[in-house]
Amino acid sequence: MNFDSLLSKYEAKACIVSVEFFPDDTYGNIRVVAGNQAHCADMAALGHPFVPGSPYEACFPKNQNFEDYCFRCIRNKKPLHAYVDLYTMGLWLNMFLIPLESDTPNTGYCIYVYDVSPKADTASMTDLSGDIASNVLKACIRLRGSDDRKKTFREVTEDIREICDSEHCCILLVDDEKRSCTILGDALKKGTRLLPMTNYIEGFYDITLTWPSTLAGSTCIIIKDPHDMAKLAEQNPIWAKSLAGAMVETVVLFPLRFDNKLLGYMWAINFNAENTIKIKKTLELTTFFLASEIASYKLMNKLEIMSTIDSLTGIKNRNMMNNRIDQIVSGETPIPDAVLFIDLNGLKRVNDEQSHNAGDIMLRTAANLLQEILHDGEVFRAGGDEFMALVPKITEAELQKRIEQIHEAAKAHNIHFSIGSCHGGTDVRKSMHLADQRMYDDKNAYYEAHPEEKYR
Numbered sequence: 254m255n256f257d258s259l260l261s262k263y264e265a266k267a268c269i270v271s272v273e274f275f276p277d278d279t280y281g282n283i284r285v286v287a288g289n290q291a292h293c294a295d296m297a298a299l300g301h302p303f304v305p306g307s308p309y310e311a312c313f314p315k316n317q318n319f320e321d322y323c324f325r326c327i328r329n330k331k332p333l334h335a336y337v338d339l340y341t342m343g344l345w346l347n348m349f350l351i352p353l354e355s356d357t358p359n360t361g362y363c364i365y366v367y368d369v370s371p372k373a374d375t376a377s378m379t380d381l382s383g384d385i386a387s388n389v390l391k392a393c394i395r396l397r398g399s400d401d402r403k404k405t406f407r408e409v410t411e412d413i414r415e416i417c418d419s420e421h422c423c424i425l426l427v428d429d430e431k432r433s434c435t436i437l438g439d440a441l442k443k444g445t446r447l448l449p450m451t452n453y454i455e456g457f458y459d460i461t462l463t464w465p466s467t468l469a470g471s472t473c474i475i476i477k478d479p480h481d482m483a484k485l486a487e488q489n490p491i492w493a494k495s496l497a498g499a500m501v502e503t504v505v506l507f508p509l510r511f512d513n514k515l516l517g518y519m520w521a522i523n524f525n526a527e528n529t530i531k532i533k534k535t536l537e538l539t540t541f542f543l544a545s546e547i548a549s550y551k552l553m554n555k556l557e558i559m560s561t562i563d564s565l566t567g568i569k570n571r572n573m574m575n576n577r578i579d580q581i582v583s584g585e586t587p588i589p590d591a592v593l594f595i596d597l598n599g600l601k602r603v604n605d606e607q608s609h610n611a612g613d614i615m616l617r618t619a620a621n622l623l624q625e626i627l628h629d630g631e632v633f634r635a636g637g638d639e640f641m642a643l644v645p646k647i648t649e650a651e652l653q654k655r656i657e658q659i660h661e662a663a664k665a666h667n668i669h670f671s672i673g674s675c676h677g678g679t680d681v682r683k684s685m686h687l688a689d690q691r692m693y694d695d696k697n698a699y700y701e702a703h704p705e706e707k708y709r
Contacts, residue, residue, distance in 0.1 A: 260292075266368060268285050269287040270285055272363075275359075283308070286306050322348075323365070325529075332351045335537075339369070345369065345374065348366070373541075416536075417532050418525040421442070424517065426516060460495055463489050464489075464506065467489045472537060482496070506519070569633045571633065577631065588678070590648075591642075591676045595673075597616065597638040599669060599703075647676075660672075
């Protein structure tokens with residue numbers, strides 16, 4: 254066949270790819286045997302002029318998924334299409350593979366037509382078969398139609414497991430700062446011998462660190478047969494050993510990226526390998542939307558934390574304190590047995606004489622002590638050097654014992670608290686007022702005895 258004559262009809266970038274076939278239904282060398290003018294110009298612009306018959310990685314980044322697509326296109330004699338996020342290059346690839354007849358023994362050919370763009374094209378993303386589009390739409394509707402995000406992520410994980418006809422599916426978030434992982438969704442097929450992800454989560458972050466090099470810029474990793482698993486064992490022995498120990502025979506793994514930032518991973522284990530292409534196309538688009546929802550979910554969690562947690566001490570802030578009081582007044586939350594107001598004495602002196610950093614350390618130490626001793630209650634930073642605590646189900650004798658423990662613990666860290674409390678009140682606002690007044694009485698007595706602490 255005259256490949257050059259055939260390619261001359263294509264105005265888009267196009268080339269002929271050859272695949273060497275082995276008797277065991279695996280493949281060997283993959284080469285680009287011919288290219289049209291647009292392909293050759295593209296190669297020249299990249300700084301390596303096209304040489305017919307070169308290994309494909311002389312033209313394109315080495316990619317196991319691309320190899321598998323070429324192999325399947327030729328072996329199954331069916332055209333294939335993929336729209337791929339080349340995230341390492343900041344580009345989107347639109348690719349078409351068309352099988353060709355071959356008169357060369359043990360070698361097959363296909364036409365590879367491709368184009369790249371810096372932004373995603375929605376028309377290309379939605380060029381899907383009806384069943385794939387239906388599966389993606391179902392996941393999107395779930396993600397957008399629920400107020401309970403955690404529950405929704407679990408449901409979507411089960412949907413993906415069913416789509417892949419797999420034994421296990423998981424959505425895992427990674428935190429590089431904390432070097433840890435969080436399970437967002439985990440679904441197991443009924444009757445499977447596989448174990449839930451909770452059995453492996455401890456120390457699993459170290460395994461996730463091996464995945465970027467295995468992905469090597471690909472949109473996913475697909476292990477569909479023993480041949481692929483053997484390749485993985487050579488490339489990533491740590492992960493391969495983990496898979497073998499978890500009774501994994503096939504796996505497809507997708508990174509979850511949003512705004513060029515890795516959020517986590519999604520995978521399906523022991524899936525139906527006959528549907529590999531369908532699974533890949535479905536999950537490619539599903540993960541695109543899923544990553545967006547996860548980014549939104551993480552942002553909302555961050556905003557919620559910022560609105561309820563004091564950033565310096567890590568305990569609940571004044572906003573959360575006011576919300577809790579409103580809940581108690583409305584009857585949503587029971588009235589606590591004890592209300593305490595606690596002031597950290599001498600903070601101004603530490604700030605003035607030792608630095609504000611030293612004062613911050615003092616505040617964090619104080620918060621930690623209060624959290625530890627009032628472990629069965631809630632401790633809030635009311636503002637500045639002042640804290641409030643609500644303690645349920647505590648006797649007055651136990652309350653006084655806890656106050657003594659606070660003073661003893663504070664003394665060991667060279668700090669001092671003024672504390673006012675109220676026990677057994679039936680109106681939380683009146684109890685707060687009384688505890689606050691007693692705290693100020695205690696504080697005034699302290700500064701009368703220690704004028705050098707510069708009372709404010």
